[in-house]
Amino acid sequence: MDEGLRSELSKQGVFTTTLQELYNWGRSNSVWPLNFGLACCAIEMIAASMARFDISRFGSEVFRPSPRQADLMIVAGTVTKKMAPLVVRLYNQMPAPKYVIAMGACAISGGPFKQGYNVLKGIDRYLPVDVHIPGCPPRPEALLHALITLQEKMRGEPLAGPAPARHADPAAPGEYPVPAYGPYDLTPAKNEELWRPAPLPRGE
Amino acid sequence: MTEQTQSYLFLAVLLGVAVAFPLVMLGLARLWATVYSPAKPGPAKAAPYECGLESTGDAWVQLRSGYYLYAIVFLIFDVEALFLLPFAVAFTSLPVGAFVAILVFLLLLVEGLVWAWQKGVLEWN
Numbered sequence A: 001m002d003e004g005l006r007s008e009l010s011k012q013g014v015f016t017t018t019l020q021e022l023y024n025w026g027r028s029n030s031v032w033p034l035n036f037g038l039a040c041c042a043i044e045m046i047a048a049s050m051a052r053f054d055i056s057r058f059g060s061e062v063f064r065p066s067p068r069q070a071d072l073m074i075v076a077g078t079v080t081k082k083m084a085p086l087v088v089r090l091y092n093q094m095p096a097p098k099y100v101i102a103m104g105a106c107a108i109s110g111g112p113f114k115q116g117y118n119v120l121k122g123i124d125r126y127l128p129v130d131v132h133i134p135g136c137p138p139r140p141e142a143l144l145h146a147l148i149t150l151q152e153k154m155r156g157e158p159l160a161g162p163a164p165a166r167h168a169d170p171a172a173p174g175e176y177p178v179p180a181y182g183p184y185d186l187t188p189a190k191n192e193e194l195w196r197p198a199p200l201p202r203g204e
Numbered sequence B: 001m002t003e004q005t006q007s008y009l010f011l012a013v014l015l016g017v018a019v020a021f022p023l024v025m026l027g028l029a030r031l032w033a034t035v036y037s038p039a040k041p042g043p044a045k046a047a048p049y050e051c052g053l054e055s056t057g058d059a060w061v062q063l064r065s066g067y068y069l070y071a072i073v074f075l076i077f078d079v080e081a082l083f084l085l086p087f088a089v090a091f092t093s094l095p096v097g098a099f100v101a102i103l104v105f106l107l108l109l110v111e112g113l114v115w116a117w118q119k120g121v122l123e124w125n
Helices: A002-012 A017-029 A041-049 A084-093 A103-107 A140-155 B003-007 B010-038 B065-089 B097-117
Strands: A072-076 A099-103 A132-134
Touching: A017 A140, A041 A072, A041 A099, A041 A103, A041 A140, A072 A084, A072 A103, A099 A103, A099 A140, A103 A132, A132 A140, B003 B010, B065 B097
Parallel strands: A072 A099, A099 A132
Antiparallel strands: none
16 A cells, blocks of 8 residues: 555544454464573573563563463573574464574573573574574563564564565475484584574685 | 333343454454464464473373371371360360260370371381
8 A cells, every 4th residue: 555645544533454463463463472491591481571671561461371372481590502493393383473582692602502402593594583682691671672673573574475574484494304313412513494503704 | 022021122132242342352362463463383382381391201201109108197196186275275264074075086186196106107118
């Protein structure tokens, strides 16, 4: 619909919308997070859900204890290599449309434990992360900002067309491969389709 | 159509609405799912267990019957305490008949305990 005509109509008290915008508006305002925390970032996540920061202002106070009822996975904390398969399996068990927020330095990169032999260097090696939050730990305001960023992303997602949203795309995978415990590392060490290491600058 | 049947007509109308409303809603949801949300089932998604771990073993876990025997013997103390507390509170103002009655009750329970003890229920093996 023409934007000019639309603003003219709204001045006359006639509001127009599309099915896609209505749908995205509805679901972006009722994002239900999965109730699980991995490390100290989870404390900040809990603080964000309490009265002082009050995540329910954005419609996300309904932390679900079951992945079957959740839309959003907040990876809050250090993902150890022992825990990574469980996190990926939980993500797989969530119904689409589903989103991932990687909260804190550990979840996005390994953080202060990056050199550790048992720490995954970022959950984006296995899961399609929508919003990364830096910080160690990020304050609850940062989590709220990530949620608002995610809501903006959801509102702009097309349901059809050449590049549809992940859940509306029949070609997008329904499940991501769960890594197995190998002798030294997880196998595979990363999901090649999701994550590739940045090229090393050499000889310049 | 008489007055009598017309006064019941709204029941039929409401029944129709009650059937149509959920059918329309479910139909719309089904239509939306087929058009905009292609189903992508998988082994992890369809797994009954939802804690991140894979389920192992059998769901039909059996507990030893010894636990139930202990629980039944514990019930003796449980019921005894239930009656002993009001008995102790009202002890000074009780007539002799009530006192004898509670003693008989206590002896009955203690007899059960002694019987179970002698039978060797309290010995764990």
